[in-house]
Amino acid sequence: MLLLDLSVPGRQGYALPKLDVEETPIEELIPETYLRKSELGLPELTEPEVVRYFTQLSRKNHGVDVGFYPLGSCTMKYNPRVNENIAAMPGFSRIHPRQPENTVQGALQLMYELDRYLAEIAGLAKTSLQPAAGAHGELTGLLIIKAYHEFNGEAEQRREIIIPDSAHGTNPASAQMAGFIAREISSDPRGGVDVEALRAMVGPQTAGLMLTNPNTLGLFDENIETIAKIIHDAGGLLYYDGANANAILGIVRPGDTGFDIVHFNLHKTFSTPHGGGGPGSGPIVVSNKLVDFLPDPIVEYTDGRYHLARPKHSIGPVKAFYGNFGVMVKAYAYIRHLGAEGLRAVSENAVLNANYVLNQLKQDYHLPYDRLCMHEFVLSGKWQKELGVSTLDIAKRLLDYGVHAPTIYFPLIVEEAIMVEPTETESKATLDAFIEAMQNIAEEVRTNPERIKSAPCQTPVKRLDETKAARSPVLTRKL
Amino acid sequence: MEVRKGLLYSKDHEWVQEVSESVVRVGISAYAQDQLGDIVYIELPEIDAEVAKGESFTVVESVKAASDVFSPVSGKIVAVNEKLEDSPELINESPYDEGWIIEVKSDELELSDLMTAEEYARYIEEV
Numbered sequence: 004m005l006l007l008d009l010s011v012p013g014r015q016g017y018a019l020p021k022l023d024v025e026e027t028p029i030e031e032l033i034p035e036t037y038l039r040k041s042e043l044g045l046p047e048l049t050e051p052e053v054v055r056y057f058t059q060l061s062r063k064n065h066g067v068d069v070g071f072y073p074l075g076s077c078t079m080k081y082n083p084r085v086n087e088n089i090a091a092m093p094g095f096s097r098i099h100p101r102q103p104e105n106t107v108q109g110a111l112q113l114m115y116e117l118d119r120y121l122a123e124i125a126g127l128a129k130t131s132l133q134p135a136a137g138a139h140g141e142l143t144g145l146l147i148i149k150a151y152h153e154f155n156g157e158a159e160q161r162r163e164i165i166i167p168d169s170a171h172g173t174n175p176a177s178a179q180m181a182g183f184i185a186r187e188i189s190s191d192p193r194g195g196v197d198v199e200a201l202r203a204m205v206g207p208q209t210a211g212l213m214l215t216n217p218n219t220l221g222l223f224d225e226n227i228e229t230i231a232k233i234i235h236d237a238g239g240l241l242y243y244d245g246a247n248a249n250a251i252l253g254i255v256r257p258g259d260t261g262f263d264i265v266h267f268n269l270h271k272t273f274s275t276p277h278g279g280g281g282p283g284s285g286p287i288v289v290s291n292k293l294v295d296f297l298p299d300p301i302v303e304y305t306d307g308r309y310h311l312a313r314p315k316h317s318i319g320p321v322k323a324f325y326g327n328f329g330v331m332v333k334a335y336a337y338i339r340h341l342g343a344e345g346l347r348a349v350s351e352n353a354v355l356n357a358n359y360v361l362n363q364l365k366q367d368y369h370l371p372y373d374r375l376c377m378h379e380f381v382l383s384g385k386w387q388k389e390l391g392v393s394t395l396d397i398a399k400r401l402l403d404y405g406v407h408a409p410t411i412y413f414p415l416i417v418e419e420a421i422m423v424e425p426t427e428t429e430s431k432a433t434l435d436a437f438i439e440a441m442q443n444i445a446e447e448v449r450t451n452p453e454r455i456k457s458a459p460c461q462t463p464v465k466r467l468d469e470t471k472a473a474r475s476p477v478l479t480r481k482l
Numbered sequence: 483m484e485v486r487k488g489l490l491y492s493k494d495h496e497w498v499q500e501v502s503e504s505v506v507r508v509g510i511s512a513y514a515q516d517q518l519g520d521i522v523y524i525e526l527p528e529i530d531a532e533v534a535k536g537e538s539f540t541v542v543e544s545v546k547a548a549s550d551v552f553s554p555v556s557g558k559i560v561a562v563n564e565k566l567e568d569s570p571e572l573i574n575e576s577p578y579d580e581g582w583i584i585e586v587k588s589d590e591l592e593l594s595d596l597m598t599a600e601e602y603a604r605y606i607e608e609v
Binding site for chain 2: 412415
């Protein structure tokens, strides 16, 4: 039901006051070719009707403020309200990007300190807060890799970016967009990068490697130092996809394991809201030798004053002004609120929660890589598939339990994949309820598969025809 | 899952049908379309484009994922199944007939490394 369907001709929510100046006919202001020939069919409703419509719509939605949201690789943790309070302070919310630097020293200080904190967490030198999302951070990082090779006169030869077959789809897409050729490297039987295959793949054509560690299977690649050496010996750089950084805060610093560039998703790891339009923020942190290539501007602190600066060989701006500042304030508040010990506890609890859920579910669902996991894990629905119930059906049935479905059919290297990331902000009671739901569903697959195939039946809308929606989408409506 | 007799198959699950001495028709196997799920879009390649054996010549999108389709032969595209533009579901419904994707012409078609239907049936058993 759209607002248009609720419209009643003549109904009004708000009346504009009478003009107290002389009215100029619209025909005098806009050329005739651009004028509508017919009335614009806007919906006509009263104010309470509009409020009720949107409130009811919001109640049909599922978010982290409504219930458990174990969407793998997305880190749907609770967004602390204190972050919002601080971001709403007028000194942060009512400033303009064109204000003189001396009137926004506080905002610049916040950006500078956030840069320092992220650099410390990454184990690297300097941060650009400009990228607006994870994939934007990837593209920015790759443009820096390209600029570095250009500076060394090797850009012509170094065209290949190596990416594991378990990687997020954004990695090869970003490599392609940055003008590189994406080369896929296979995983070994333990789920890590196949080191021997990597040795065979590198050479003078290697520009770099993109790696998520822990990877999308939720597994930490213990060979990372060997991998880093292979890439560096070949003259390439290492890019760390920070989508899974929630597993390593205060425990491992990517820079210490050989990475040259790291991106963080502030909207995942650092608790700022996402999953409903964001906005996001994907800062990148680079090693000393890459600082000069960072986007313009970065924040510097000299002679007791914060100021914006353009790095010497900057790749240029990657976004208007400084990035999504409001998101930075929230992430800053989160880091200050938790402190170093608190951040470490975040990762410890995220890993503990994931291992707890994993061990409760591996009797009922196939676990392709049976190892200690990090902050997330990947099950396979292949036992259920053999009984005629797909992972999609299981995901739909979970909605009936008031749980957001996990990530499904990803990573691609696991058949009927179910990727679960509980995060650290959930109680044991919530985890137990999820475990019970998954166990009930596994039982239902054996006893009442038809029920699962017709799920969900408790949600505002029942099973949607995703194929029809993709093949013949209706994206517009005549007003 | 049907493995159509008389066709040749690649390890990437494409089938090849010999149309004439220098032209082959290419599509994806019934097994491949089943693995992909409902196909909702295919990016049709251009006629006259060169394709290379083992390299991607198009992308199919299903409700699950977007996947490359690799050419089982090298040559030049001489025909494209334009019906797939509006009806990508033909690949699901009729992978070996109505759902063919391209025809490739080459004076030196290299088919000897492709699998027979029997070999391919065994291959997908093992995967």
